Amino acid sequence: MATTKRDLPEEILIHYIKTPSYRTYHVDGAYGGITPNGNIYCEFFIDRNVTPQSILYNINEKGGLGKPKKVTGKKGIVREIECGISIDIRTARLLKNWLEDRIKEYETTVKPFKGK
Numbered sequence: 001m002a003t004t005k006r007d008l009p010e011e012i013l014i015h016y017i018k019t020p021s022y023r024t025y026h027v028d029g030a031y032g033g034i035t036p037n038g039n040i041y042c043e044f045f046i047d048r049n050v051t052p053q054s055i056l057y058n059i060n061e062k063g064g065l066g067k068p069k070k071v072t073g074k075k076g077i078v079r080e081i082e083c084g085i086s087i088d089i090r091t092a093r094l095l096k097n098w099l100e101d102r103i104k105e106y107e108t109t110v111k112p113f114k115g116k
Helices: 089-109
Strands: 029-034 040-049 054-059 065-072 077-087
Touching: 077 089
Parallel strands: none
Antiparallel strands: 029 040, 040 077, 054 065
16 A cells, blocks of 8 residues: 555654663764675774873872872873764764754854854
8 A cells, every 4th residue: 555645644753762871972083984784883982091000109298198109000092982883874874964964053153152
């Protein structure tokens, strides 16, 4: 049976419900590529300084922590991968369009006030 335009509802209400595992992530960048099945895989990451394994402090005259004497641990920057997503090309295009709309919205509403 064919569906005609008059069979379609004029509007639909969609409810957005967050799952118990919902989280908000800060993202500094992304890395990824095309998967063997043709999806786009993207990992989102955050860059931060290394957290030391330990710090040996001198004790000052007041009994508090003085200057660090010895720092133990890795050197450099940590790139923590927060999450990965796999999306098909249709969803990738929709996401691209949505991001472009948010950029335009930013440039017309926020940027003039920030002066950037």
